[in-house]
Amino acid sequence: MCSDSLQSEDLRSSSDSDEELPVFDFLQPRPSTDVASQKAPKKPASSVLCSVGSADVMMISSDSEDDVPLAQRVKLRQERRSTPEEADDLPHRHLSASETGDATKATKRSAEEIRASREEALRRRQARERRQQDREALKQEQERQKAERRALAEASKSLRxxxxxxxxxxxxxxxxxxxxxxxxxxxxxxxxxxxxxxxxxxxxxxxxxxxxxxxxxxxxxxxxxxxxxxxxxxxxxxxxxxxxxxxxxxxxxxxxxxxxxxxxxxxxxxxxxxxxxxxxxxxxxxxxxxxxxxxxxxxxxxxxxxxxxxxxxxxxxxxxxxxxxxxxxxxxxxxxxxxxxxxxxxxxxxxxxxxxxxxxxxxxxxxxxxxxxxxxEQTGFSFYLESEWAGGQRVDKAGKGLLQAWKRQIQQFNRVSSDVAAAILAAYPSPQLLKKAYSQCRTENEKLSLLSDLLIRRGEGVTSTTRRVGPELSKRLFLLMHSRDPEQNLDASL
Missing domain, CATH: 3.40.50.10130 (Rossmann fold)
Known part of the structure; x- marks a missing residue:
């Protein structure tokens, strides 16, 4: 079809030689600055306009670029025109490629840092694992101690x-x-x-x-x-x-x-x-x-x-x-x-x-x-008796119970009944009052016989009887209040 067009163009040019063809700028030969273009012989560029149906197809032929086919050159020109951003990126891409050596050097310089960071991460992981193991060991120890306490409680309960x-x-x-x-x-x-x-x-x-x-x-x-x-x-x-x-x-x-x-x-x-x-x-x-x-x-x-x-x-x-x-x-x-x-x-x-x-x-x-x-039976004291009387007398904060505690202290002597203790208690309701009475005595014999004449009443009514505390118990109470010898025998005669 292009050949028919050329033949028709030749006939038309022969018939009308005075008519001039249109001239396009991009079809004009361009001066080449590279060395290859200077050495190679220049060939005239030619352009042919073909008509296919109602559309005009432009065929471009140039011998300035020998190694690149014409179709690829046209495609390359169209792509450059359609995407100017990519064309703008080419210098940057070329710059990044030029800096490849610097990036490689930077990578080589940071290898030690990477190794150090890996070692640090390994140490941190090992530290976490040790802490986890410590927590588990502590938990097991607490469970073991708890089990032992529970076993001791069960053992104590099993003896009841x-x-x-x-x-x-x-x-x-x-x-x-x-x-x-x-x-x-x-x-x-x-x-x-x-x-x-x-x-x-x-x-x-x-x-x-x-x-x-x-x-x-x-x-x-x-x-x-x-x-x-x-x-x-x-x-x-x-x-x-x-x-x-x-x-x-x-x-x-x-x-x-x-x-x-x-x-x-x-x-x-x-x-x-x-x-x-x-x-x-x-x-x-x-x-x-x-x-x-x-x-x-x-x-x-x-x-x-x-x-x-x-x-x-x-x-x-x-x-x-x-x-x-x-x-x-x-x-x-x-x-x-x-x-x-x-x-x-x-x-x-x-x-x-x-x-x-x-x-x-x-x-x-x-x-x-x-x-x-x-x-x-393991009380810690050989003389301690497991009985209600030896259990002691409770005294509250208000002082209630002190009188009974003083009475029991008097009753701890041999052959001292509750009636004898009540007679002494009636005269001297507290140890402080008895000590004050001793201080008012002028002689030692008066102190020893201070409690001798106290009356002890037994029974009630016509059957009641009375007797005196006597000098023996009076001496023992005096020794209890004044002796500084912890091994003093209260039953010894003076």
Missing amino acids: PEECIKHMVVAVDPALLQLEGGGTLLASVQALGCSCAIEKQPLPRSVTWARQAPSAQQNGAARVPEPHVVMQMTVEDFITLIHNYIQEERHSGSACSPTLTSWVRERQRLHPDKRLSLAVIELESYFRARKSRSQKRLRAAVAGEEAGGGKEKKKRRSGHAEKLPEVSRVEVEEAVVHLQLHTGVSVRFLSTWKEFSDHITMTTKAVAEAPFKRAR
């Missing part, structure tokens, strides 16, 4: 009489439950409100105790064993040991069988931390059977029967139960006293298994309340 029985554990040997009264014993212990444990004990047929001490840990309680042990001894073993003791005493120690005392000593040697006590059930049945046999032998002797005829048959029928040795009540008491003197072990004789269960129940209560009673 109304609470101590709940923290007791009664351990029963299984062999004891297999006997006749085992069920009764177990029911009595459970009804008491304490815990019951069926455990094999070092001593057969015995009952031991332990206390559940509150621990600082959550839901923790340690079992502290108690030294008390109650051992049930059968009548057969008890009578045999006593018979051996009697034989040893009669033959001056020639018997080799264990006696009651030697048997208990062996148990104490094996279990030195235990405090043993014995319980014998139905010993009276043995004495009743022995008395019955003695009466039968007496009747048989009176009737002229043979001494052992019928008895041998009974022994063969009853077996080993009838072969117990003969021991009297006096011999039993002698062996028990010997046992208590040499080992400190007591023996409890019970008639039925119900009494044995009651004995275990009472012992459980006594063991449970023992720490509380021991703590109450």
Whole structure:
């Protein structure tokens, strides 16, 4: 199409040679100042105007820029015209690029600062972590101390009489439950409100105790064993040991069988931390059977029967139960006293298994309340008496109670009753008044006998009697008020 236009232009120029074409400024050749343009030969610029339809399309051709295509040059010119701001930014962009070296130097200079800031941040983080760990450790320590205080409070509370029985554990040997009264014993212990444990004990047929001490840990309680042990001894073993003791005493120690005392000593040697006590059930049945046999032998002797005829048959029928040795009540008491003197072990004789269960129940209560009673008895003064009178007299801020305090101070003397103290109190209602009366006396003897003539009245009406305080009490009160010797004996005569 452009070629057709050129041909038409040529024809038109040939037909009308006098007509001149329009000249555009931007199509004129421009002088080039760069070195490349000076060396390269200059080529004439040409421009062609093409007509496409109703729109005129301008084609620009220039040989001044050899390496850049014409379309790109036109596009570049249009972009520069449409966005002048970007063109204004080019020098700044070029300036920033020129300062790249300075920025690199600035970055290199601040590397140490960056490293220092990182180290500072690391130190701060470590310090925060240490503070957090310290806070957690402090919190754990506070919780531990709180748990210990709570455990101490629980331990103190568990020693009270109304609470101590709940923290007791009664351990029963299984062999004891297999006997006749085992069920009764177990029911009595459970009804008491304490815990019951069926455990094999070092001593057969015995009952031991332990206390559940509150621990600082959550839901923790340690079992502290108690030294008390109650051992049930059968009548057969008890009578045999006593018979051996009697034989040893009669033959001056020639018997080799264990006696009651030697048997208990062996148990104490094996279990030195235990405090043993014995319980014998139905010993009276043995004495009743022995008395019955003695009466039968007496009747048989009176009737002229043979001494052992019928008895041998009974022994063969009853077996080993009838072969117990003969021991009297006096011999039993002698062996028990010997046992208590040499080992400190007591023996409890019970008639039925119900009494044995009651004995275990009472012992459980006594063991449970023992720490509380021991703590109450530790007053710090050997002469302090746990009684209502020795509790002291309360005196309020207004002075109420001073008169009774002075009366009790007088009553602390031996053989001074309430009537005697009331007689002295009526004459001298306070120690200051008595001291003033002593100061008014002129001689020492007058001071010693100041209270001798005071009357003491007993009873009322016609049955009332009177007597005097006397010189002895008067001397003791004088020593109380004037002696400077803390070891002064108030009962000593002057």
